[in-house]
Amino acid sequence: xxxxxxxxxxxxxxxxxxxxxxxxxxxxxxxxxxxxxxxxxxxxxxxxxxxxxxxxxxxxxxxxxxxxxxxxxxxxxxxxxxxxxxxxxxxxxxxxxxxxxxxxxxxxxxxxxxxxxxxxxxxxxxxxxxxxxxxxxxxxxxxxxxxxxxxxxxxxxxxxxxxxxxxxxxxxxxxxxxxxxxxxxxxxxxxxxxxxxxxxxxxxxxxxxxxxxxxxxxxxxxxxxxxxxxxxxxxxxxxxxxxxxxxxxxxxxxxxxxxxxxxxxxxxxxxxxxxxxxxxxxxxxxxxxxxxxxxxxxxxxxxxxxxxxxxxxxxxxxxxxxxxxxxxxxxxxxxxxxxxxxxxxxxxxxxxxxxxxxxxxxxxxxxxxxxxxxxxxxxxxxxxxxxxxxxxxxxxxxxxxxxxxxxxxxx
Amino acid sequence: xxxxxxxxxxxxxxxxxxxxxxxxxxxxxxxxxxxxxxxxxxxxxxxxxxxxxxxxxxxxxxxxxxxxxxxxxxxxxxxxxxxxxxxxxxxxxxxxxxxxxxxxxxxxxxxxxxxxxxxxxxxxxxxxxxxxxxxxxxxxxxxxxxxxxxxxxxxxxxxxxxxxxxxxxxxxxxxxxxxxxxxxxxxxxxxxxxxxxxxxxxxxxxxxxxxxxxxxxxxxxxxxxxxxxxxxxxxxxxxxxxxxx
Numbered sequence: 001x002x003x004x005x006x007x008x009x010x011x012x013x014x015x016x017x018x019x020x021x022x023x024x025x026x027x028x029x030x031x032x033x034x035x036x037x038x039x040x041x042x043x044x045x046x047x048x049x050x051x052x053x054x055x056x057x058x059x060x061x062x063x064x065x066x067x068x069x070x071x072x073x074x075x076x077x078x079x080x081x082x083x084x085x086x087x088x089x090x091x092x093x094x095x096x097x098x099x100x101x102x103x104x105x106x107x108x109x110x111x112x113x114x115x116x117x118x119x120x121x122x123x124x125x126x127x128x129x130x131x132x133x134x135x136x137x138x139x140x141x142x143x144x145x146x147x148x149x150x151x152x153x154x155x156x157x158x159x160x161x162x163x164x165x166x167x168x169x170x171x172x173x174x175x176x177x178x179x180x181x182x183x184x185x186x187x188x189x190x191x192x193x194x195x196x197x198x199x200x201x202x203x204x205x206x207x208x209x210x211x212x213x214x215x216x217x218x219x220x221x222x223x224x225x226x227x228x229x230x231x232x233x234x235x236x237x238x239x240x241x242x243x244x245x246x247x248x249x250x251x252x253x254x255x256x257x258x259x260x261x262x263x264x265x266x267x268x269x270x271x272x273x274x275x276x277x278x279x280x281x282x283x284x285x286x287x288x289x290x291x292x293x294x295x296x297x298x299x300x301x302x303x304x305x306x307x308x309x310x311x312x313x314x315x316x317x318x319x320x321x322x323x324x325x326x327x328x329x330x331x332x333x334x335x336x337x338x339x340x341x342x343x344x345x346x347x348x349x350x351x352x353x354x355x356x357x358x359x360x361x362x363x364x365x366x367x368x369x370x371x372x373x374x375x376x377x378x379x380x381x382x383x384x385x386x387x388x389x390x391x392x393x394x395x396x397x398x399x400x401x402x403x404x405x406x407x408x409x410x411x
Numbered sequence: 412x413x414x415x416x417x418x419x420x421x422x423x424x425x426x427x428x429x430x431x432x433x434x435x436x437x438x439x440x441x442x443x444x445x446x447x448x449x450x451x452x453x454x455x456x457x458x459x460x461x462x463x464x465x466x467x468x469x470x471x472x473x474x475x476x477x478x479x480x481x482x483x484x485x486x487x488x489x490x491x492x493x494x495x496x497x498x499x500x501x502x503x504x505x506x507x508x509x510x511x512x513x514x515x516x517x518x519x520x521x522x523x524x525x526x527x528x529x530x531x532x533x534x535x536x537x538x539x540x541x542x543x544x545x546x547x548x549x550x551x552x553x554x555x556x557x558x559x560x561x562x563x564x565x566x567x568x569x570x571x572x573x574x575x576x577x578x579x580x581x582x583x584x585x586x587x588x589x590x591x592x593x594x595x596x597x598x599x600x601x602x603x604x605x606x607x608x609x610x611x612x613x614x615x616x617x618x619x620x621x622x623x624x625x626x627x628x629x630x631x632x633x634x635x636x637x638x639x640x641x642x643x644x645x646x647x648x649x650x651x652x653x654x655x656x
Contacts, residue, residue: 005535016523321519324480325533325580326508328501404480408515 001331010338013311021343024307027300028347028387029354032380034296036355037362038289039376044369045282049275059100059238060133061245062269063088063231063252082227083256083265086210089127089231091255098244100236103129104228106213112206114166114177121162123179123206125213133232140171141188144209148187152211156184160192161203182216184208241270285368297383300347301391308340308395312402319399320407333400340392341385348384352377426510426587426619427454427477431486434472438484446472448642449486454621454635456587459614461622461630463647464639471592473639474623478513478590479506491587508536512581516593518573520565520580526552527561530579537584551579555609571602578609582618589613589620595629607632 014021065083089104106125193202235244363370434447446469464470475481488495531548555575595603636647
């Protein structure tokens with residue numbers, strides 16, 4: 001029989017019992033839809049993690065004040081809030097050869113005003129390595145000059161969202177804006193980074209020199225001299241990261257005069273710890289969805305096998321007749337396999353449509369990122385073919401091995 | 412006595428020729444049954460032969476062997492020159508497609524297909540082009556006098572019409588052998604006569620018709636009658652009417 005003949009016969013047989021065929025393919029529909037949602041959520045989350053890692057850098061360490069460590073957040077008490085200083089930054093730069101860039105920073109929030117435009121954002125007082133550590137690129141203008149840092153110049157660099165809020169389509173370079181009550185001259189604007197790994201707007205920020213922030217923006221907070229709120233650094237070679245972390249902790253403990261066995265007054269985090277937590281959640285979610293998808297596909301497949309076995313029994317005389325008029329075992333096997341495949345493929349096609357809709361809904365209303373692409377759909381199509389083949393094979397083989405004499409004798 | 416080598420059948424090529432055909436079921440066990448014992452028969456092209464016998468006589472076994480649905484335990488069967496005994500299931504199917512047209516007591520039409528589709532059904536296995544199938548099926552239906560009924564479902568046809576559709580299906584691949592198993596068993600006697608008349612006509616058109624029946628009256632229509640008894644086949648000489656030209 002030609003392929004067209006096999007297909008025609010299979011469609012004819014399935015139409016004879018279309019309700020049953022439809023219900024049977026429902027199992028595959030659910031299974032394939034689950035596969036689509038699972039894979040697109042898995043890929044979306046993975047893409048997000050990748051973005052976060054590449055955005056923050058896998059060779060980066062972050063030091064913040066306060067005891068306690070790890071990805072689970074930092075315990076803070078007022079007495080331990082300003083334990084880091086510019087001295088620490090210098091020490092890291094001078095004593096740790098594996099460190100490539102290091103910068104301390106202060107941060108706060110304020111109203112920023114230009115003419116009648118008024119935006120509430122956060123500012124960061126930074127040292128010069130800050131921009132390269134965080135992967136900021138200049139869109140317009142130039143980064144701060146060395147003397148801007150040393151003289152606490154009233155200059156500011158705008159993130160793209162802030163620039164847009166204040167200046168619309170203009171760059172605003174050279175314009176004077178006010179942060180709180182202090183006037184600043186815009187010296188540069190930054191290229192947009194877009195949404196960060198946690199969904200926040202990374203571009204809603206402005207930067208000023210560290211010393212400027214300390215003198216002009218921190219107000220009456222009573223900072224210890226030279227204090228910074230955080231230190232970020234990168235190592236030249238990502239392989240040194242773990243070693244550098246240990247080294248860094250030792251150095252700061254020594255500088256802060258913390259005795260053996262006493263609790264750290266700072267915490268060092270590397271990006272992989274944050275990612276690990278996130279990945280763990282994602283993996284759990286993927287596993288759960290994967291289990292649901294697998295179970296649905298198996299149940300759907302067993303449904304197909306069950307119905308095909310019933311069909312073989314019901315149509316035993318037809319099989320006997322077809323064999324008598326010249327159908328060989330392989331013809332019969334192909335026919336029944338084609339029916340199982342057809343149920344599975346139709347189910348697969350509908351499942352793909354429903355799965356895509358489901359994934360889009362999850363992306364819209366769920367908290368999970370989704371990534372739909374040809375690979376996801378290809379995978380789902382592959383699964384539906386595999387289900388039909390795997391669960392259709394046994395009934396088809398059974399039909400093909402019937403003895404035509406016995407089959408014809410059945411009533 | 413052996414039924415082969417009948418003088419009348421000798422002149423023309425044999426389409427069915429068996430030698431020492433034996434079929435044993437459940438060989439070597441307590442339940443061993445010798446269904447067929449040393450059957451030798453020669454049936455030539457254009458013969459109309461009836462095989463008679465009560466149930467349990469082995470005539471179904473013989474029919475299955477002649478119809479290439481089964482292989483013998485020992486002995487040989489040449490079906491239109493092809494030795495059947497060594498063939499596997501796939502090759503047997505191919506042989507049935509080319510050589511045998513089956514007609515059953517219960518018609519065995521597929522209920523959801525029209526008469527035309529039923530007749531054309533074997534053509535799919537013979538790799539006949541789709542366009543050709545309809546023409547051939549219409550021709551075959553016309554040959555059994557049912558040109559007007561092609562679009563009807565089996566349920567819309569009388570028993571006699573259904574059996575004629577089945578005969579058209581059996582003839583569709585132009586097989587040399589038409590094997591009919593109690594073809595009139597489900598029909599009233601008048602319709603049965605019509606079917607038997609159709610067989611005679613087919614015989615005259617050089618088809619070989621083998622009729623399996625337990626009914627002596629039906630068998631009497633054949634040119635030759637072979638009687639199965641306890642697995643042995645005997646020629647019924649008294650009914651000899653001569654082989655038609």
